[in-house]
Amino acid sequence: MLSKKAQYAFHALSYLVERAEEGPVLISKIAEEKGISQKFLEAILLELKRGGILGSKKGKGGGYYLIKDPNEVPLARVIRLIDGPIALLPCVSLNYYERCDTCDEGTCGLHNVMAEVRDANLKILENKTLADIQRSGLSA
Amino acid sequence: MLSKKAQYAFHALSYLVERAEEGPVLISKIAEEKGISQKFLEAILLELKRGGILGSKKGKGGGYYLIKDPNEVPLARVIRLIDGPIALLPCVSLNYYERCDTCDEGTCGLHNVMAEVRDANLKILENKTLADIQRSGLSA
DNA sequence: TATAAAACCTACTAACTCGGTAGGATAAAA
DNA sequence: TTTTATCCTACCGAGTTAGTAGGTTTTATA
Numbered sequence: 001m002l003s004k005k006a007q008y009a010f011h012a013l014s015y016l017v018e019r020a021e022e023g024p025v026l027i028s029k030i031a032e033e034k035g036i037s038q039k040f041l042e043a044i045l046l047e048l049k050r051g052g053i054l055g056s057k058k059g060k061g062g063g064y065y066l067i068k069d070p071n072e073v074p075l076a077r078v079i080r081l082i083d084g085p086i087a088l089l090p091c092v093s094l095n096y097y098e099r100c101d102t103c104d105e106g107t108c109g110l111h112n113v114m115a116e117v118r119d120a121n122l123k124i125l126e127n128k129t130l131a132d133i134q135r136s137g138l139s140a
Numbered sequence: 141m142l143s144k145k146a147q148y149a150f151h152a153l154s155y156l157v158e159r160a161e162e163g164p165v166l167i168s169k170i171a172e173e174k175g176i177s178q179k180f181l182e183a184i185l186l187e188l189k190r191g192g193i194l195g196s197k198k199g200k201g202g203g204y205y206l207i208k209d210p211n212e213v214p215l216a217r218v219i220r221l222i223d224g225p226i227a228l229l230p231c232v233s234l235n236y237y238e239r240c241d242t243c244d245e246g247t248c249g250l251h252n253v254m255a256e257v258r259d260a261n262l263k264i265l266e267n268k269t270l271a272d273i274q275r276s277g278l279s280a
Numbered sequence: 281t282a283t284a285a286a287a288c289c290t291a292c293t294a295a296c297t298c299g300g301t302a303g304g305a306t307a308a309a310a
Numbered sequence: 311t312t313t314t315a316t317c318c319t320a321c322c323g324a325g326t327t328a329g330t331a332g333g334t335t336t337t338a339t340a
Contacts, residue, residue, distance in 0.1 A: 004227045004328065008251050011242060027287075035242060040329055046288075058287045059337025088142045103151075109273035110150050110222065113215065113264065120260040124253065133249035144299065145330045166315075180300055186317070199308030281340100288335070297326070306317070 001077050006082040009044050011076065016054070017070045017134045024056070025065030044082070048092065051081040069132060076125035087118040088126065094118070146222040148176050149184050150273065153218065156194070157210045157274045162194070164203030184222070191221040210274060216265035226257040226265065234258070 011034045019025050027045060031038035045064050048054040054073040079086055080095055088094040091100035092115045106110050151174045159165050167185060171178035185204050188194045195207040219226055220235055227233040231240035232255045245251050 001225055001230070003326095005266065007229065014250070024286095037329060039331080042287080044331090056287060057337085058285090058335075059339095060285045061338065062286045062336090064287085085141055090141070110154070113268045113273060117261055117264050121257055122265060124257050124260060128253045128256075132255060141295090164315095168315090177300060179302085183300090183315080189316095196316060197308085198306075198314085200310065200314045202308075204314050204316090283340085284338090286335100286337080289333085291326100291331085291333105293330075295327085295329105299322100301322075302320085304320105305319085305321085307315085309314080310312085 002079065003083050005040075005044055006079055008034070008041060009048060009078055009082050011036065012041060012045060012074075013048070013053070013066075013073075013130055014133055016064065016066050017130050020066055020070070024061065024065050026063045029063075040054050047079075047082060051077075053078070053081070067128075068130075070127050070131035073130045074126045075128050075130075075133070076122060078130075079125065086121055087114065089114045094122075144217065145180075145184055148181060149188060149198065149218055149222050150215075152181060152185060153193070153206075153213075153226050153270055154274055156204065156206050157270050160210070164201065164205050166203045167175075168249070169203070178241055187222060190240045191217075193218070193221070206270075208270075210271035211269050213268070213270045214266045215268050215273070216262060218270075219265065227254065227260055228248055234262075249256070262273050 005100060011013060011031050015030050016025060018039055027042050030036070030045075031041045033060070034041075049056055049064070053066070053068055053073055055063050056064050065136065076086060085096040087095045087096075089100070089111070090096065090098035091103075091105060091111055100108070100111065103111060152170050155170050155174060156165060166181050168178055170176070170185075171181045174181075183198070185194060189196050189204070193206070193208055193213055194204050196202065196204050216226060225236040227236075229240070229251070230236065230238035231243075231245060231251055240248070240251065243251060250267045
């Protein structure tokens with residue numbers, strides 16, 4: 001399951017895609033609009049900024065804004081940034097790989113199935129972008 | 141990611157599929173063979189028993205054994221039993237569904253993508269069984 | 281240049297999960 | 311009736327999750 005943090009990240013990003021034209025948006029505005037604890041959201045937006053997806057501006061008239069074309073930000077990128085690995089096992093993770101000491105990856109049946117699962121996931125999560133979760137419209 | 145518990149469960153089940161002909165297998169034997177803490181494995185096997193996948197026999201000559209045809213136990217069943225939901229969001233989970241209070245499921249873009257991910261996962265995890273992770277051979 | 285507005289940063293918390301341990305109760309076979 | 315093995319209850323340290331509190335820095339503007 002995705003953490004609350006990742007879920008909030010998607011909600012906030014979706015909101016910022018909607019308001020992309022309007023310049024910086026206040027944390028407090030997003031928090032209120034999406035029903036997220038403001039302080040918690042603060043930390044999330046900061047992570048998204050450090051991850052190169054958002055920009056920010058301090059002081060009056062400040063806030064957060066997208067610095068990427070929504071079509072250029074796959075959902076996988078957000079998930080990895082906030083929650084880490086997408087794969088079900090470390091030994092089949094592309095970005096967080098760790099060798100499996102209890103099995104031989106070439107012949108391990110579990111490894112092979114989990115690699116298949118990973119590929120099926122990535123096929124979707126690498127191709128669907130912020131623009132896609134936007135298009136169908138996120139209400140509330 | 142799958143928990144260690146679920147990973148150990150798969151290793152243990154794989155071992156029991158291998159030794160299906162030999163009658164009850166000792167926890168200690170599986171633990172030693174697979175390099176799992178015996179007491180921790182004890183709890184896992186008990187869960188698998190309560191979940192209707194394993195049977196057990198107490199006393200001398202006792203141990204754990206499969207009570208299902210390996211072909212009849214999808215990997216999804218083991219994951220759900222040990223780790224819970226397979227879906228990435230509660231609002232797209234088939235077995236652990238929870239309504240999403242922040243979005244309308246019909247039009248929420250995130251919901252729709254995550255449902256797609258769930259389907260892709262289940263297509264694999266509901267069709268691959270204990271027999272499948274066995275066939276290719278799990279070494280060590 | 282003072283002031284207010286906003287992001288930024290550090291530290292803390294309660295509750296929960298994860299991986300594991302300890303020790304005894306129960307059941308069954310010899 | 312002793313041994314063997316599962317079964318059960320309780321506990322533990324470390325880490326994560328989902329926040330909260332409060333102050334620091336930067337920036338626009340009056």
